[in-house]
Amino acid sequence: MLYTEKVMDHFMNPRNVGEIENADGVGEVGNVKCGDIMRIYIKVDGDQIVDVKFKTFGCGSAIAASSVATELIMGKTIDEALALTNKQVIDELGGLPPVKVHCSVLAEQALKAAIYDYATKNALTFKGLEGYDPDEDHHDHDVVDIEF
Amino acid sequence: MKQIYLDYSATTPVKREVIDTMLPFFTEVYGNASSIHSFGQEAKTVLEQSRKSIAETINATPDTFYFTGGGSESDNWALKGVMRANRKKGNHLITSKIEHHGILHTCTALEKEGFEVTYLDVDAEGMISLEALEAAITDQTVLISIMFINNEIGTMQPVKAIGEIAHKHGVLFHTDAVQAYGNVKIDVNAMNIDLMSVSGHKIYGPKGIGGLYIKKGIRIQNIIEGGAQERNRRAGTENIPGIVGFAKAAVMADEALESHREKLIYLRDKLANGIMATIPYAKYNGHPTERHPGNVNICFEFIEGEALLLSLNAKGIAGSSGSACTSGSLDPSHVLLAIGLPHEIAHGSLRLSIGDFTTEEDVDYTIESLKEIVQKLRLMSPLYDKVLKEGK
Numbered sequence: 001m002l003y004t005e006k007v008m009d010h011f012m013n014p015r016n017v018g019e020i021e022n023a024d025g026v027g028e029v030g031n032v033k034c035g036d037i038m039r040i041y042i043k044v045d046g047d048q049i050v051d052v053k054f055k056t057f058g059c060g061s062a063i064a065a066s067s068v069a070t071e072l073i074m075g076k077t078i079d080e081a082l083a084l085t086n087k088q089v090i091d092e093l094g095g096l097p098p099v100k101v102h103c104s105v106l107a108e109q110a111l112k113a114a115i116y117d118y119a120t121k122n123a124l125t126f127k128g129l130e131g132y133d134p135d136e137d138h139h140d141h142d143v144v145d146i147e148f
Numbered sequence: 149m150k151q152i153y154l155d156y157s158a159t160t161p162v163k164r165e166v167i168d169t170m171l172p173f174f175t176e177v178y179g180n181a182s183s184i185h186s187f188g189q190e191a192k193t194v195l196e197q198s199r200k201s202i203a204e205t206i207n208a209t210p211d212t213f214y215f216t217g218g219g220s221e222s223d224n225w226a227l228k229g230v231m232r233a234n235r236k237k238g239n240h241l242i243t244s245k246i247e248h249h250g251i252l253h254t255c256t257a258l259e260k261e262g263f264e265v266t267y268l269d270v271d272a273e274g275m276i277s278l279e280a281l282e283a284a285i286t287d288q289t290v291l292i293s294i295m296f297i298n299n300e301i302g303t304m305q306p307v308k309a310i311g312e313i314a315h316k317h318g319v320l321f322h323t324d325a326v327q328a329y330g331n332v333k334i335d336v337n338a339m340n341i342d343l344m345s346v347s348g349h350k351i352y353g354p355k356g357i358g359g360l361y362i363k364k365g366i367r368i369q370n371i372i373e374g375g376a377q378e379r380n381r382r383a384g385t386e387n388i389p390g391i392v393g394f395a396k397a398a399v400m401a402d403e404a405l406e407s408h409r410e411k412l413i414y415l416r417d418k419l420a421n422g423i424m425a426t427i428p429y430a431k432y433n434g435h436p437t438e439r440h441p442g443n444v445n446i447c448f449e450f451i452e453g454e455a456l457l458l459s460l461n462a463k464g465i466a467g468s469s470g471s472a473c474t475s476g477s478l479d480p481s482h483v484l485l486a487i488g489l490p491h492e493i494a495h496g497s498l499r500l501s502i503g504d505f506t507t508e509e510d511v512d513y514t515i516e517s518l519k520e521i522v523q524k525l526r527l528m529s530p531l532y533d534k535v536l537k538e539g540k
């Protein structure tokens with residue numbers, strides 16, 4: 001099998017699918033041409049992410065990475081969520097094939113985009129968003145984590 | 149869980165009768181067909197019988213059919229062999245944009261050797277234009293290579309008419325008939341075919357064995373040099389079990405061709421119509437009538453092919469897709485792009501190919517499962533979201 005059991009579990013039974021009405025932040029990355037788009041919604045109370053949902057168009061690992069990322073940040077503070085890396089997403093999934101590493105990057109970036117949206121709407125600044133450029137091309141298929 | 153195999157275009161299971169025919173040639177008649185002793189001579193006899201059986205199915209004489217290591221080798225041999233041997237005549241080859249990589253990558257290699265290749269467009273149903281083909285012929289054109297039936301979308305080309313045009317201009321015609329052989333009746337003479345690639349594993353025979361029909365009198369170079377096998381044209385100790393199995397599969401396919409086609413077409417149409425009637429935002433790819441009897445290819449909007457395949461696999465259903473994620477590249481399949489599908493639609497492609505062991509229950513179960521899966525994936529998709537809200 002191409003994927004770990006963990007990936008298949010998150011793909012077949014994705015956590016936190018859907019959208020949040022009146023979300024405090026929404027982030028979308030990827031493009032249809034490449035075949036993956038991730039959108040993450042967050043609900044924030046104080047500095048805590050109290051709800052998170054996602055919608056993803058993409059392959060099995062893109063859906064699994066979205067699912068795991070939302071699980072990892074549920075209930076965390078914004079600063080903790082901003083510290084999430086694609087490596088953690090991969091670890092949590094028990095590994096991803098090299099050609100699918102970009103899916104984990106997309107998940108990290110979709111989350112950052114959602115927090116950026118929240119920060120912009122509320123005129124807030126976060127250390128983890130320093131140097132963040134929302135228009136940067138998040139979609140780098142060449143990211144290959146050599147550890148996997 | 150019940151396993152439903154709907155990927156017969158990728159490969160087929162080997163039929164019991166085929167295996168039974170092959171077995172003695174591993175352990176009893178295992179001689180080298182070039183040897184003088186009786187072990188060798190027995191192998192030689194069955195080798196030539198097999199060649200004759202296969203040649204008969206395509207209305208060719210035995211001395212025009214050569215065994216190879218499969219469809220890819222046959223494609224390589226036909227193109228490289230003919231172009232290199234006919235340099236004096238010209239350096240131009242015409243093919244199409246939807247060929248199998250066995251042809252396309254061989255063309256790229258030939259371009260590096262200095263040959264010129266024209267890649268014909270196809271229309272939305274995957275058909276080449278005969279006018280465009282004729283217009284592409286120059287005084288340098290040596291060979292036209294157009295596939296008989298496309299492996300992804302199932303479109304069948306007007307092979308006979310292509311051969312007619314080729315011959316009118318003194319050009320040779322090769323066809324990759326790997327998907328067609330065993331699924332449509334082929335007569336190399338009546339269809340104006342000069343060279344034709346076929347493969348064992350698509351017709352319920354073994355893998356790693358195929359053949360190239362080469363009409364008599366055609367100048368062609370060898371690509372596998374070595375011993376004097378295959379009348380000095382293709383070196384290597386003959387794969388006798390493979391050859392015997394291929395021949396058995398070919399004869400069985402030929403004898404049952406009509407009933408095989410009837411059954412497949414019935415199930416194919418039931419599957420395609422069932423899907424198209426129950427799942428919205430779907431596009432049926434390929435030609436409505438001129439197509440492989442077992443090929444169904446459909447794009448589902450708003451979802452991605454690999455996710456579809458994994459979900460189907462979880463329900464025991466095996467299919468394939470031309471999405472980028474399954475092709476291992478960034479782009480969806482060249483065939484889907486060539487018929488003009490935008491990337492986002494091509495990413496959601498699904499090929500289900502039916503074969504001799506497919507049942508009506510398999511088809512019903514697949515339609516039901518697919519309906520659920522597509523809906524589940526769409527509800528997860530941000531693209532479908534827009535449709536729901538804006539009511540496309």
Ligand SMILES: Cc1ncc(COP(=O)(O)O)c(C=O)c1O
Nearest residue numbers: 218219220248250299326327347
């Ligand atoms: C149209 C076509 N040509 C060539 C091939 C290659 O044949 P083989 O796998 O025997 O090398 C295939 C199958 O993979 C095919 O579908």
